[in-house]
Amino acid sequence: MQATTVSTPAVRSIDQVAKWFHMIWPPVLTFLVAIALWEGAVWLFEIPIYLLPAPSQIMATFLERPWFLLGIGMVTFSNALMGSAIGCSLGVLVAIFCVRWTFVADGLVPLAIAASAVPIIALSPLMGIWLGSVSAASKIGVIAVMTFFPTLVSVYAGLISPRADALLLMRSYAAPQRAVFLKLRMPAALPFLFNALRVCATLSMIGAVVAEFFGGPRNALGVYIKTQAGILRTREAWSAIMVACLYGLIFYLVIVLIERWVMPWKQRHSGQ
Amino acid sequence: MDTPIIEFERVSKIYQGGAGPVTALHDVTLRIAAGEFIALIGPSGCGKSTLMRLIGDLEQPSNGTVRIKAKTPDQARRDRDYGIVFQSPVLYDWRTIRKNVELPLEIMGRPKEQRHQRAMELLKLVGLGDFGDAYPHQLSGGMQQRASIARALSFAPSILLMDEPFGALDEITRERLQLELLSIWWEAEPRPTVIFVTHSIPEAVFLADRVVVMSPRPGRVQRVVEVNLARPRAFETREDPQFFALVTEVRECLRATETAG
Numbered sequence: 381m382q383a384t385t386v387s388t389p390a391v392r393s394i395d396q397v398a399k400w401f402h403m404i405w406p407p408v409l410t411f412l413v414a415i416a417l418w419e420g421a422v423w424l425f426e427i428p429i430y431l432l433p434a435p436s437q438i439m440a441t442f443l444e445r446p447w448f449l450l451g452i453g454m455v456t457f458s459n460a461l462m463g464s465a466i467g468c469s470l471g472v473l474v475a476i477f478c479v480r481w482t483f484v485a486d487g488l489v490p491l492a493i494a495a496s497a498v499p500i501i502a503l504s505p506l507m508g509i510w511l512g513s514v515s516a517a518s519k520i521g522v523i524a525v526m527t528f529f530p531t532l533v534s535v536y537a538g539l540i541s542p543r544a545d546a547l548l549l550m551r552s553y554a555a556p557q558r559a560v561f562l563k564l565r566m567p568a569a570l571p572f573l574f575n576a577l578r579v580c581a582t583l584s585m586i587g588a589v590v591a592e593f594f595g596g597p598r599n600a601l602g603v604y605i606k607t608q609a610g611i612l613r614t615r616e617a618w619s620a621i622m623v624a625c626l627y628g629l630i631f632y633l634v635i636v637l638i639e640r641w642v643m644p645w646k647q648r649h650s651g652q
Numbered sequence: 653m654d655t656p657i658i659e660f661e662r663v664s665k666i667y668q669g670g671a672g673p674v675t676a677l678h679d680v681t682l683r684i685a686a687g688e689f690i691a692l693i694g695p696s697g698c699g700k701s702t703l704m705r706l707i708g709d710l711e712q713p714s715n716g717t718v719r720i721k722a723k724t725p726d727q728a729r730r731d732r733d734y735g736i737v738f739q740s741p742v743l744y745d746w747r748t749i750r751k752n753v754e755l756p757l758e759i760m761g762r763p764k765e766q767r768h769q770r771a772m773e774l775l776k777l778v779g780l781g782d783f784g785d786a787y788p789h790q791l792s793g794g795m796q797q798r799a800s801i802a803r804a805l806s807f808a809p810s811i812l813l814m815d816e817p818f819g820a821l822d823e824i825t826r827e828r829l830q831l832e833l834l835s836i837w838w839e840a841e842p843r844p845t846v847i848f849v850t851h852s853i854p855e856a857v858f859l860a861d862r863v864v865v866m867s868p869r870p871g872r873v874q875r876v877v878e879v880n881l882a883r884p885r886a887f888e889t890r891e892d893p894q895f896f897a898l899v900t901e902v903r904e905c906l907r908a909t910e911t912a913g
Contacts, residue, residue: 545740545742551729567747
């Protein structure tokens with residue numbers, strides 16, 4: 381039961397870099413090996429380009445018109461961002477309502493859990509009818525619905541996560557409801573919120589691309605992938621897929637960075 | 653006895669369980685003077701935690717009256733008369749140790765400067781002066797429990813309720829913290845009345861002015877053992893023949909409750 385020494389910031393940061401390096405090299409190596417295998421297999425078995433282009437070809441295609449691809453990626457990404465911003469905000473709001481009025485929770489939360497398991501992307505064609513199949517609104521709508529339910533479920537679980545003792549403590553201070561919410565329930569829900577946001581970052585990028593398969597402006601990633609694949613220009617399709625991965629990853633990493641900044645007490649928690 | 657700070661007048665507590673009503677506490681009458689250190693001891697199911705919770709207005713009696721400083725427990729709670737320490741430290745893990753100690757003061761709307769100063773003062777008192785900026789998970793169980801004692805004392809409550817606070821700690825840490833608790837309590841100004849729930853006979857005798865021995869099914873007060881060991885108590889107190897005699901007395905008393913029950 382000895383105290384963990386509270387190290388100085390400098391020591392801690394060196395420690396962290398070393399730890400980070402140890403964590404990062406196995407996946408990086410695995411990734412590079414996988415790419416090399418892919419490249420080798422394409423050349424060795426002379427796989428025709430319309431079936432599977434080599435990574436080097438995909439990269440070359442991307443480098444021919446990087447700004448064009450990143451540009452159409454941005455159109456799709458901004459839909460994902462907008463949709464998840466709406467969906468997640470509403471999810472948080474409704475979760476707060478659920479805690480305040482438990483009868484809302486009793487009715488809504490089981491349905492929300494069920495809805496999290498439903499492939500909401502199937503709504504895409506209908507959203508197209510309601511909001512215009514080419515419009516950004518129909519994509520944003522699908523993504524908002526997709527991200528709303530998991531956020532609601534997760535944040536609600538977080539808001540009711542404080543244990544009885546933690547609540548009794550507040551009671552013993554004769555804390556008003558507002559203080560219980562702001563100083564106990566809300567911070568307790570933060571890790572749950574960020575879990576949801578990380579899931580939604582991934583989900584929204586998938587939703588944005590797939591929703592565009594059902595129609596969208598010509599300068600959007602999903603439309604581009606679909607049309608290029610349709611005429612067997614697989615290098616172009618793959619390079620667009622690569623861009624979709626890139627945006628998805630960046631979105632995810634930005635959420636992780638915000639999470640670390642907002643919850644400094646969590647950072648070294650996992651190490652224990 | 654001076655005017656009691658805590659008064660139990662024929663108090664009973666009955667829970668409506670699935671298998672019919674369960675009497676957790678039966679006809680308890682008890683008076684506790686201001687500044688006393690009271691230990692509640694007994695086998696599980698004897699209602700010692702229930703008794704503590706009735707004082708703290710965490711539960712309400714089914715029969716009889718509880719008076720705290722001649723007020724209802726509810727009023728006393730609203731007047732912030734209680735500091736509570738649970739078996740687990742219940743520190744909020746998103747707050748540093750200092751911010752945890754400041755929490756009650758924050759809720760009570762004390763100015764920032766005063767909060768900060770008071771928290772540092774208390775952390776020094778419990779031997780955590782250098783750990784104010786650490787997060788709870790960076791401290792050992794014993795240190796976390798010290799922080800939770802500092803938090804309970806931060807707003808200088810007149811009554812300190814402790815529900816098996818050292819129950820989850822190892823024996824060595826436990827004995828050290830008992831001694832520290834006594835000196836913190838002795839030095840605190842004003843000195844709070846302490847209600848200390850425990851399973852440990854030596855712990856009860858070492859800490860308390862009076863040990864309330866309780867018996868189960870239904871929970872009631874079996875006997876109250878006066879502990880007239882000199883204060884301030886020290887490490888050597890545990891080796892005093894009188895200490896052994898009192899431990900034996902409480903033990904015999906507990907055995908009597910078992911054969912009776």
